[in-house]
């Protein structure tokens with residue numbers, strides 16, 4: 001029986017839940033020393049002398065600065081503009097200025113205290129308005145049709161502005177890296193990361209070493225959410241520098257406070273939307289203008305902007321579209337990859353704006369979406385024509401039907417005024433429709449090619465080698481399911497190599513919801529090809545037709561090695577022009593519709609999310625329990641971003657830089673999340689699977705904001721929608737008004753709710 005569509009236990013599960021799993025900072029290493037980082041207290045300053053007072057540090061402790069770097073002072077990502085250690089100036093609070101190492105953790109902290117740095121503070125750019133005067137880190141425009149003419153001709157034009165805040169990844173395991181130098185000069189790094197080959201590339205660049213002299217491996221990873229895509233390259237370079245200087249293994253393991261202050265976050269955004277519509281609510285023109293705060297260095301901002309804009313038209317059909325954006329540079333910690341990679345920011349704006357347009361036209365949120373949603377055969381703003389797997393309609397209809405959305409939304413709207421302020425909690429219901437393209441954008445997968453190897457072991461089992469890490473999303477069980485199904489094998493016939501650049505091919509990074517869909521697809525092909533070769537060998541040897549494959553494999557293994565390496569092959573039709581941004585940015589999209597229900601306390605405007613119903617079209621769910629779990633987790637992450645999570649900065653300094661003050665949802669704050677998977681096998685994915693890891697991050701926030709609006713009448717143009725901000729919007733306070741109010745679009749007045757749901 002095929003394991004596809006079943007939900008076997010994950011092999012890593014028992015160790016992880018029992019505490020037996022050993023993460024980077026649990027792994028013993030003889031002679032290990034510990035590193036610590038001296039960080040800037042200033043958002044922007046000229047860097048003067050750095051003095052290490054050895055007498056105040058433990059014996060043998062050492063200190064390194066940018067002057068000690070053996071090669072270029074840059075982390076190689078898209079470019080190498082992100083310094084390994086500050087030189088000349090510091091550009092954000094928490095920027096690494098110097099490194100120390102000592103024999104104990106405590107000793108390393110003492111050594112850090114022994115470093116004295118001279119700074120000459122400079123003016124800092126801390127907001128998007130100030131930053132707009134400076135050259136952007138990246139800029140992009142995607143256009144189709146004639147937006148200005150279509151807006152001029154439209155019967156109705158609706159304008160609005162929306163904003164989203166930072167978000168901290170808050171993976172359970174903080175960033176950690178151990179490095180040492182082998183006797184032959186090979187630099188070895190072992191740590192918590194999503195992308196071993198990114199770290200490998202950064203170390204090769206920083207140390208000027210041949211690729212075979214750098215080895216990177218990833219033990220179990222305690223969550224990443226994008227935060228271990230870019231930052232691990234920096235901390236790996238730090239640990240490796242110290243290890244080289246000490247001549248012994250050195251570990252750097254951040255505590256939560258340091259992790260919050262130093263590492264990348266989700267890009268805050270501000271998005272202006274102008275939609276032109278006919279009086280019956282059909283979209284004629286969409287003009288979306290997005291600004292992202294990139295922080296001090298570019299990191300991956302250019303590709304975050306690209307994905308943000310590619311999703312900023314939402315799952316809607318429109319003949320005239322202009323999606324523009326830029327990433328601005330501020331003196332705050334660099335923002336980087338975070339689940340959704342810009343798409344949640346863009347879709348928050350477009351979903352809120354659809355609701356605004358609907359109100360203007362007297363339509364309900366369902367009607368305006370049903371009138372405009374993308375169907376198979378419709379073009380996206382890049383000209384890509386959607387295939388039959390486009391499922392916006394199915395998701396919208398099913399979510400609305402399951403929750404009685406239209407009736408309940410209208411009842412609350414109608415009764416809100418009638419009810420008056422009776423002091424009872426107000427309930428509200430809101431809806432968001434969304435989509436997400438999986439895999440690298442445009443020609444990225446074609447460039448990377450992502451080899452995967454399937455190899456015969458002496459005992460007849462098949463070993464599969466990829467560079468993918470299981471950071472919780474579940475490839476530790478999904479890959480064996482795919483390989484077993486493709487090879488007609490039992491899961492016990494398969495072995496999966498741990499990610500180690502000395503052992504596994506570069507099958508690409510564990511990002512962009514590409515693990516199952518792209519790498520899983522290549523695993524299926526490689527294992528099927530190995531099986532084909534074994535069977536053909538068996539026939540040549542005269543094996544009986546009913547000889548088990550494992551037996552043939554065992555006999556073949558005795559003859560010598562056999563392995564197959566295949567590369568990912570993007571579909572030939574998937575072409576993309578990176579200059580004009582026209583073509584198929586992604587081979588396919590997964591679709592979703594969330595309906596959120598909330599209760600708002602009338603005295604405090606505290607919002608309690610009660611329930612989110614997520615209906616998601618995922619191609620084929622390889623492991624339905626994990627697939628639904630991804631949607632639950634991503635939805636909760638989106639709800640936290642919408643209501644609770646706020647990075648508070650004052651003069652570039654963090655005010656809430658600990659778990660006690662950076663608030664994420666715990667169980668009492670979590671809504672009940674009901675997931676319904678719509679399965680429609682997509683021919684391009686392994687056994688029909690699409691990538692789903694990031695999809696659920698797109699819908700939860702706009703759905704919750706819409707529900708708050710339904711409950712209270714407050715338009716909620718920005719998140720986090722904390723009680724304080726809701727009060728300010730309700731009071732219409734100009735000083736604290738959200739961008740939409742600043743742009744002249746007043747929030748509707750507060751209206752009472754009809755009371756508990758029927």
Ligand code: MTE
Pocket residue numbers: 223224225226338339340471472473475510511512513514515516517630633691692693694
């Ligand atoms: N789920 C867990 N439990 N932990 C994580 O760190 N990362 C997310 C998502 N789900 C993450 C997670 C991100 S950022 C991505 S890109 C996808 O998982 C990667 O998995 P996929 O490629 O299989 O979708």
